Amino acid sequence: MDRRSACLGLLTLPLMPHRAWSTDANADALALLRRGGVVLVLRHARAPGTFDPPGFRLGDCSTQRNLSEEGRAQARQLGTYLKSQQLQPSRVRSSPWCRCIDTAELAFGSAERWSALGSPQGGSEAANAQALTDLRQAVVDAAKRPGQFEVWVTHMFVQAALVSGDTASGEGLILGPDAKGQPAILGTFATAG
Known part of the structure; x- marks a missing residue:
């Protein structure tokens, strides 16, 4: 048993049916990604519970x-879906939390860990302020690269702090x-159903 499997322990929650990505529902989002100069800021895939243990x-x-x-299945399907649309991020960055790293690696194969994407629940006020400054600048920098897009895997708190918006898991x-x-929401990327 690997360490991530061991982390799941005796989890016995029933699996809910997985929702698929729909090209029709994401037509605008796919067009934005193809145009490039944007960042797809993903919330990590489904992880039971709320917050980390003390x-x-x-x-x-x-x-x-x-x-x-x-x-884990949701993350793999996300990567498969984007590949089926011939979309490959130029850069994948992840919060250093395991659920974000796992989402990024299962979807895209690898990811850079970036502390700016870490949950504000784990940082000081000064560190959180600097992280927001860094994230805002990185969105501006990404806009200078037409035809390319980045993927960031993070937490709902980071989405909310950055643009006053958030999404469901994955x-x-x-x-x-x-x-x-200033960073602005240009579109959403959502599962269908």
Whole structure:
């Protein structure tokens, strides 16, 4: 048994039917990704519960809330769906939390860990403010690369802090800068059904 499987312990929650991605429902989102100059900010795939247990440690998945088997399948299907649409991110970045890393790696094969995408629940006020500054600048920088898009895998709290929006697990917001150079929601990437 690998360490991530061990982290799931005796989890006995029933698996709910997986919702699929729909090209029709995501037509606008797919067009934005093809155009490039944007960031797809994904919330990690399904992980049972809320928040991490007291005393959690980054780098030790056994102390964190982790993806369920349904979440692992959701992440793999996300990557398969984007590949079927001939869409490959130029860069994949992830929060250092295990559920985000696992989502990114299962969907895209690998990911850079970026502390700016970490949950604000685990950082100081100063660190969170700097993370938002870094994220805002990275959205502006991504806009300078037409024909390319980045994927960031993070938490609902980061989505909310960055653009006052969030998504369901495994879904995303497509961001680009507005006229004032601030991150804005250009579209959503959602499962169907």
